[in-house]
Amino acid sequence: MSPVLDVNRVDLDHAINHKDHQTDFSEPECLFVRRGQIFTISLHLNSGQYNEGKDTLTITAEIGAQPSENDGTRAVFRVSDTIDEASWGAKASSRTAGVLTLSISSAPSAPIGHYTLFLDQEGQRQVKLGQFVLLYNPWCPRDSVYLDDEDKLEEYVLSQDGLIYVINLALPWIFGQFQQGILDICLKLLGIDPAGVQGCGATGNPVYVTRLLSGLIHKHVLWGNWNDTSDGVNPEEWQSSVEILQRWDMEKSLVRYGQCWVFAAVNCTVSRALGIPCRVIINFDSAHDTDGNLTIDKYVDKYGRPSKETRDSTWFVLQSWINR
Structure with a gap:
């Protein structure tokens, strides 16, 4: 039996898909799309054609x-004449001479990460169509990370720099989640332990992933130090998550050193890169208040010099927007 389609090459339509999926920051060699949203691929054929209602084409997506x-x-899932964006599906959206364009939707709760697509034709050998990276989709109402506020989407997902407020000081910070190579590093970090004991499929749950990332960053990326930092970088000198992640990727060891706002900032970068809306905040509610007066006290004399020791302190944490 001859194949319905003899595929010559596959175009993953990077430019169109990246623009539609708010991922036009990415490298053109790899396709990045967001879950719960249609993307297109074009099959360039040596011969054959798809006859809707007559031919059976099946797509397989694996991670x-x-x-x-x-x-x-x-x-x-089969290629059909309709597509349901609430689940995996595909339909032939365009048929021209020698080209079949497929619209493909992913489930809004699907695991995130590197996928491979295959085409199956009845009685024929499976054809590999290509690879893509699936991310969380805060623009999709069916995704649990959905955020219905354009201003917050700009700040919590797309903004690559900002300020981290330390009491009355505003420290500039480069999150840089869309700088070249950073998303690949973030996926590599997640790949150390794709979803802990629960397996790769658990990456579909952003609540679980945010907890997992916190542990991975503490265990594999940054070394916390509140004492002598002379054999590394003083946490107060960092101003960018990019440098920390690049150093971790290059040296394959813990980066020295970090404290709470550094851990939170790096976590913010990784989360935003994966599509989880978030920001860094000062966490007064669980601050280290040693005398129980509900304030974080600093004592100085009339010359502004420290006059009394206190162990009161605030902590920096990551605030994620997830519809639980």
Whole structure:
């Protein structure tokens, strides 16, 4: 039996998809799309054509080392005449001479990360169509990270720099989540332990992933130090998550040193890169208030010099926007 389609090459339509998915920051060699939203691919054919209602084409999307439909790491769906953006699906959106364009939707709760697409034709050998990276989608109402506020989307997802407020000081910080190579580093970090003991399929849950990232950054990326930092970088000297992540990626070891706002800032970069809306805040509610007066006290004399020791302190944490 001859194949319905003899595929010569596949165009992942990077420019169109990246613009539609708010991922036009990415490298053109790799396709980055957001879950719960349609993207297109174009199949350039040596021969054959798709006849709707007559020919059976099946698409398979797989993620992880051992993909399975049971945990959501493999999705199998047919090309049909309709598409439901609430689940994985595909339809032929355009048919011209020698080219078949498919519109593909991913489930809004699908695991995130590196996927491989395959085409199956009845009785024929499976054809690899290409690879793409799936991210969380705060623009999609069906995604649990959905944020219905354009101003907050600009700040919590797209903004690559900002201020971290330390009491009455505003420290400039470069989050740089869309700088060249940073998203790849963030995915590499997640790949150290794709979803802890729960497996790769658990990356579909952003609540679990934010908790996982906190542990990964503390365990693998930054070394916390509140004492002598002479054999590394004083945490107060950092002004960018980019430098920290690049150093971790290059040296393959803990970066010395970090404190609470540095950990929170790096976590913010990784979360925004993956599509989780978030920001860095001062956490007064669980601050280190040693005398129980509900204030963080600093004592100085009339010349502004410290006059009394206090262990009161505030902590910096990551505030994520997730519809739980």
